[in-house]
């Protein structure tokens with residue numbers, strides 16, 4: 499059986515890397531090739547090198563003024579010769595990016611079976627300013643097989659009349675990736691200059707609060723509130739160190755550096771490579787973020803997460819109690835952060851909860867499912 503695994507952004511690469519590895523281990527049964535659209539370039543390459551994956555095809559599509567029209571067209575057009583030459587039986591796409599949507603259309607045209615990994619997430623708001631909900635819905639409408647991280651995402655697909663036998667609940671492959679990575683970055687033989695540099699930033703006598711934020715819905719007033727909140731937490735808790743790898747988007751950089759630079763227990767640093775970020779999550783006490791992936795990862799390392807969003811397409815984490823949705827309202831974030839920083843019982847309760855996003859066996863489940871077809 500021939501597999502073609504296609505992805506284009508950093509989060510997709512992280513979540514598809516363990517699947518690539520799992521299929522490559524079964525080389526007697528599967529011929530597996532990897533195609534990257536490189537919708538994001540540098541951050542994607544870092545992830546591939548960490549997971550020791552060399553793509554077979556690199557469409558190299560990132561351009562300075564990328565727009566959705568040309569990106570979608572370029573992905574479909576550039577995949578055609580690859581699909582025609584390799585003739586995969588199965589094409590794997592992940593999540594909700596333009597690569598996901600366009601690659602599923604191209605794969606469908608080629609006649610390959612389309613397998614959607616991280617299938618069935620829904621916000622039910624297709625008219626939001628962002629294309630993700632429509633991207634994942636299109637991939638879902640096209641896919642022949644749907645690998646859903648949770649029962650909730652499976653139910654969303656059943657509600658769209660997808661046949662039950664085409665859906666497998668696997669947990670999220672991000673946990674497979676995290677387990678591999680957490681072990682690799684803490685092994686004695688692993689050396690990484692970024693992690694060495696971080697070791698001199700982390701003050702091990704303090705409780706480390708790790709912060710990330712990049713979401714467009716928080717640009718403007720959202721980030722102003724977030725910064726003023728972080729300042730208050732830092733000033734109220736002298737035994738806390740906040741480390742914030744600041745996203746490179748100027749709409750994030752400007753308010754963050756203007757409002758938070760120079761506070762002695764807040765360290766603003768550049769965005770981290772995935773291995774360094776995994777290492778830092780491992781060192782942290784509490785994580786405050788608006789990232790989707792981090793909400794899924796952190797509970798596997800026993801780290802409570804406060805989510806600075808009003809809504810989430812990850813309701814399982816909220817229901818399981820591993821994350822707490824705090825919006826960008828200052829008083830709510832400060833209250834929850836202080837509760838976790840100062841109430842040991844509340845902290846240990848939240849940090850020992852079962853992660854609803856899986857146990858690191860998602861890729862094995864996908865390989866077994868495809869092997870039986």
Ligand code: UDP
Nearest residue numbers: 509512743769770771772775789790791792
């Ligand atoms: N991440 C990283 N470096 C950072 C911040 C995040 O490698 O400085 C990783 C993180 O572990 C997670 C992924 O990037 O796997 C999440 O990406 P992001 O927050 O950009 O996107 P989202 O998950 O919100 O789509």
